[in-house]
Amino acid sequence: MERRKLIDIVLVILAVVFVSATTLAAFYYAPLEPVDVLTVVEHESDYTGDDVRVKGVVHDLSGQDLSLWDISSPDPGITINVTYSGEGDLSTLASDGDTVYVVGRYDPDDGFSAKEVEIADDPDEPAGWTSPYSAKIFYFHVPAAWTSFLAFGVVLGCSIAYLLKGGQKWDIWALSSAEVGLMFNTVAVISGALWAKAEWGYYWDWNDAKLFSTFVLWLIFIAYVAIRSGAVRHESIPRVAAIFGVLGFAAVPISFISSRIWTSLHPNVVASSTGHLSSEAGTVLMLGVLAFTFVYATLFSRRTAIERSVMEIQDLKEKLEEEE
Amino acid sequence: MTFGALRIAQKDLNIELRTRERMTSMVLLSLVIILSFRFAFFGFDVNLTGSPELVAPILWTTIFFAGLVGLESSFSYEKENKYLDGLLLLPTSRFSIYLGKMLSNFLFLVVIDVMTVVFIIAFFAYDFGGDILTLFLVLLLGTFSFVAMGTLISGMTMSARTRQSLLQIALIPLIVFTVVIPAVVATSTVVIGSGDLAPDLRILGGFGILSLLLAYLLFGHILEG
Numbered sequence: 082m083e084r085r086k087l088i089d090i091v092l093v094i095l096a097v098v099f100v101s102a103t104t105l106a107a108f109y110y111a112p113l114e115p116v117d118v119l120t121v122v123e124h125e126s127d128y129t130g131d132d133v134r135v136k137g138v139v140h141d142l143s144g145q146d147l148s149l150w151d152i153s154s155p156d157p158g159i160t161i162n163v164t165y166s167g168e169g170d171l172s173t174l175a176s177d178g179d180t181v182y183v184v185g186r187y188d189p190d191d192g193f194s195a196k197e198v199e200i201a202d203d204p205d206e207p208a209g210w211t212s213p214y215s216a217k218i219f220y221f222h223v224p225a226a227w228t229s230f231l232a233f234g235v236v237l238g239c240s241i242a243y244l245l246k247g248g249q250k251w252d253i254w255a256l257s258s259a260e261v262g263l264m265f266n267t268v269a270v271i272s273g274a275l276w277a278k279a280e281w282g283y284y285w286d287w288n289d290a291k292l293f294s295t296f297v298l299w300l301i302f303i304a305y306v307a308i309r310s311g312a313v314r315h316e317s318i319p320r321v322a323a324i325f326g327v328l329g330f331a332a333v334p335i336s337f338i339s340s341r342i343w344t345s346l347h348p349n350v351v352a353s354s355t356g357h358l359s360s361e362a363g364t365v366l367m368l369g370v371l372a373f374t375f376v377y378a379t380l381f382s383r384r385t386a387i388e389r390s391v392m393e394i395q396d397l398k399e400k401l402e403e404e405e
Numbered sequence: 406m407t408f409g410a411l412r413i414a415q416k417d418l419n420i421e422l423r424t425r426e427r428m429t430s431m432v433l434l435s436l437v438i439i440l441s442f443r444f445a446f447f448g449f450d451v452n453l454t455g456s457p458e459l460v461a462p463i464l465w466t467t468i469f470f471a472g473l474v475g476l477e478s479s480f481s482y483e484k485e486n487k488y489l490d491g492l493l494l495l496p497t498s499r500f501s502i503y504l505g506k507m508l509s510n511f512l513f514l515v516v517i518d519v520m521t522v523v524f525i526i527a528f529f530a531y532d533f534g535g536d537i538l539t540l541f542l543v544l545l546l547g548t549f550s551f552v553a554m555g556t557l558i559s560g561m562t563m564s565a566r567t568r569q570s571l572l573q574i575a576l577i578p579l580i581v582f583t584v585v586i587p588a589v590v591a592t593s594t595v596v597i598g599s600g601d602l603a604p605d606l607r608i609l610g611g612f613g614i615l616s617l618l619l620a621y622l623l624f625g626h627i628l629e630g
Contacts, residue, residue, distance in 0.1 A: 244626055301579065317564050320626055320627070324626055329578075
């Protein structure tokens with residue numbers, strides 16, 4: 082009993098420390114990706130190859146410290162080459178003195194290789210993301226989504242263990258993990274919707290495979306919790322819930338791969354060929370994942386304790402009734 | 406195994422022929438849903454011939470909800486009348502019980518499919534024309550896929566106090582991608598007459614078979630205890 086309390090305290094401390102660290106890092110350390118700002122000083126307009134080379138000067142955003150925006154960028158003021166391989170002809174898009182926004186990857190030897198280049202209407206407003214500060218939500222949205230997948234994975238594991246071996250422990254773990262995972266999934270859906278409003282201009286798009294499949298995943302675990310709570314305490318309910326946990330987990334991989342195989346506006350930053358994440362952003366993301374995992378562990382531990390008490394009270398009640 | 410399943414399906418059909426309880430409620434529900442659509446569109450003067458993209462959503466919404474009522478009573482009938490123990494004592498596998506129930510649910514729902522199409526023709530004056538045979542192919546496959554997963558979930562939720570709502574809450578998320586969308590898209594393809602049917606039919610058939618496989622693995626666990 083004492084050991085459990087100690088573990089709980091340690092978990093709470095870890096969760097608080099890591100969430101605070103993630104918040105600080107996301108706002109003060111993580112770069113705003115994938116925005117890089119260039120001012121074109123010369124361009125080769127008669128260039129007729131597939132790639133258009135534009136020379137630009139890295140532009141300081143109205144007094145912003147550029148190293149804060151993207152640490153992987155070169156220092157302000159130096160001239161770099163941009164190789165553009167996106168749609169359209171960059172030489173007609175940009176002319177001398179224009180400020181262009183480049184979405185791409187910087188390499189000290191090759192310069193930028195860019196897929197998207199945009200001319201700025203307002204040089205103070207970066208264009209890679211419509212709303213680069215809102216993109217900070219990435220460091221909370223992605224860890225929340227991952228933690229919900231982890232939690233649902235625990236539901237799957239415990240459900241299978243319950244079906245194969247039985248035992249109240251597995252049942253309590255599965256239930257607790259499902260509820261906590263549902264909370265994280267809700268956080269992921271809401272934070273995603275908030276970001277979408279800032280970036281895309283609308284909260285939700287039903288035709289987007291990623292959004293739709295994640296919503297279905299959310300519904301499935303709502304149903305899982307409903308099966309647990311809507312039922313009378315019946316011997317078969319844990320077994321039924323375990324089976325549903327196994328069935329429902331199928332939606333997790335679907336939700337994860339949906340934006341990679343179907344049409345979706347949802348960015349694929351991690352584990353995809355189009356993703357590019359600077360090491361700083363990756364570090365903050367990993368910090369976020371750790372932080373949310375600790376939050377998960379804390380809530381999971383508390384939830385299982387509550388459920389154990391519930392079981393204990395019910396057993397005592399039954400004993401009392403028998404004695405009477 | 407299959408013989409046992411056939412006998413269970415036959416038993417359900419016999420009961421239905423004598424009482425007509427489930428069919429009556431399902432057909433009436435289908436009628437009421439179609440009429441609700443008819444009246445909900447009252448002010449818009451909706452003309453399905455002019456906007457055939459509405460046919461598939463109306464058709465499948467009706468079938469799914471009428472079907473949910475059928476699925477719900479499939480096991481609760483046995484449970485309420487304490488016949489479930491009798492079923493369990495039969496010298497057949499647990500999977501056969503599932504198969505038999507699935508078969509009877511499927512047959513009931515096929516009747517609902519036909520009746521819903523008839524109601525749409527009657528109340529929306531919609532002419533399916535030469536598409537009607539292809540339409541029934543899509544309806545049969547969609548119904549099979551729906552019933553295959555639905556019978557499994559119906560068996561799972563039968564002991565719950567709130568089983569009516571629980572069946573819907575549990576079943577619908579599982580079939581949104583796998584049955585609802587492909588069935589509606591395939592039906593729209595047939596009705597509008599352009600597009601490729603094969604991918605959606607493949608999803609419907611594949612999910613139906615997957616559901617059978619899952620039932621084979623899991624249905625024994627459901628009936629235990």
